[in-house]
Amino acid sequence: xxxxxxxxxxxxxxxxxxxxxxxxxxxxxxxxxxxxxxxxxxxxxxxxxxxxxxxxxxxxxxxxxxxxxxxxxxxxxxxxxxx
Amino acid sequence: xxxxxxxxxxxxxxxxxxxxxxxxxxxxxxxxxxxxxxxxxxxxxxxxxxxxxxxxxxxxxxxxxxxxxxxxxxxxxxxxxxxxxxxxxxxxxxxxxxxxxxxxxxxxxxxxxxxxxxxxxxxxxxxxxxxxxxxxxxxxxxxxx
Numbered sequence: 001x002x003x004x005x006x007x008x009x010x011x012x013x014x015x016x017x018x019x020x021x022x023x024x025x026x027x028x029x030x031x032x033x034x035x036x037x038x039x040x041x042x043x044x045x046x047x048x049x050x051x052x053x054x055x056x057x058x059x060x061x062x063x064x065x066x067x068x069x070x071x072x073x074x075x076x077x078x079x080x081x082x083x
Numbered sequence: 084x085x086x087x088x089x090x091x092x093x094x095x096x097x098x099x100x101x102x103x104x105x106x107x108x109x110x111x112x113x114x115x116x117x118x119x120x121x122x123x124x125x126x127x128x129x130x131x132x133x134x135x136x137x138x139x140x141x142x143x144x145x146x147x148x149x150x151x152x153x154x155x156x157x158x159x160x161x162x163x164x165x166x167x168x169x170x171x172x173x174x175x176x177x178x179x180x181x182x183x184x185x186x187x188x189x190x191x192x193x194x195x196x197x198x199x200x201x202x203x204x205x206x207x208x209x210x211x212x213x214x215x216x217x218x219x220x221x222x223x224x225x226x227x228x
Contacts, residue, residue, distance in 0.1 A: 009129055009201035010213050059134035061197070075131060075199075079216035082159065082198035083114055083171060083191055 001025070003032070003068065007046070008077035011053055014046035029055055029074065030064040046076070053078050085156040086143055088135050095172055098156045103176025106153035108183040112191060114170045123204045123211070128161040128170065131199035135159075142193040150186040152177050157190065161200065192223045 006019045026032040033050070036043035047053070050064055056075040057066050068074075085098065095113060103109045116126050139157055147155055154176035164170055173190045177183040195216075202214040 006131070008131060008199070009203070056131075056134060056199070059131070059137055075134070077131065077199060078201060078213065079221070080196055080199050081202045081214045081216050082200035083195035 001068070003071060004073045005032075006073065006075040008075065010078060011046045011076050015042050024068070027068060028064070029057070029062070029066050029068060032068060032074070033064065054080070084143060084147065084154070085158075086136070086139055087158045088130065088132075088139065089158065089160055090162040092160070092168065093158050093172070095169070095174075098158065098172065098174055102156060102174060103154040106176035106183075107178045108180035109154075109174060109176045110180070110183040110187045111172060111174045112187050113172045114191075116164050116166050116168050116170055118166045120204070122206045123166060124207060125163050125165045125205040126170070126214075127163050127203045127205055127210065129201045129203070130161045134199050135161075138198050139194070142190060142197060145193075146175070146186045146189050149189070150175075150177055150182040152182070152186055155186070155190075157194070159194065159198065159200065163205065189227055192220070192227065195220045196224060 002021050002023050004019060005022050007015050012018050024032050024035055026035055033047050037047055053076055055062060055064060057071045058073050095111060143155055143157055152175055156174040159171040173187055175183045175186040177186060204211040
């Protein structure tokens with residue numbers, strides 16, 4: 001299964017790309033994060049501390065146990081600082 | 084209801100032209116780029132196109148329903164904004180002032196922690212630190228539970 005994955009702010013900087021298509025067999029976001037962290041140290045530097053960032057599935061904030069089934073777009077980003 | 088996510092500057096007065104017809108109270112809030120360190124020349128605001136509009140619309144609709152607002156406006160900018168420039172504004176119109184004030188505070192609390200924007204400080208030497216979210220901003224949401 002291929003999923004579009006987007007990165008914002010310092011997560012984007014650590015990974016070095018704003019977006020990419022990831023092929024995964026993971027069933028949850030947590031599983032995908034583990035796959036990425038094990039694949040390259042850039043992901044380990046950006047995504048190891050689950051408390052330091054947030055995740056959105058198809059543009060809705062979700063938690064890391066969210067199922068990947070039917071998800072087209074995932075985004076990882078730091079806590080928001082709007083306003 | 085007016086919601087705009089844009090790069091360009093805007094005038095608060097333009098938002099208020101014809102705003103809140105029939106209301107008893109209009110509250111407006113403007114957020115400006117502030118230099119806390121004495122070394123900042125601008126802020127760079129990144130956002131998540133698509134999700135930003137959805138998240139801000141949802142926050143607006145929640146406020147509208149909760150206080151039965153007569154009118155509501157939100158403008159939020161992105162891109163490079165110099166110190167002193169207006170980043171964003173909210174306006175609320177209600178029958179009574181308590182509702183208008185409360186709704187404006189609610190909008191600001193949720194925009195701070197639930198709208199996908201990220202700020203980075205720009206100094207004379209270029210991009211600096213990302214502005215970190217404050218735990219107090221997240222805590223502020225609990226008062227609306």
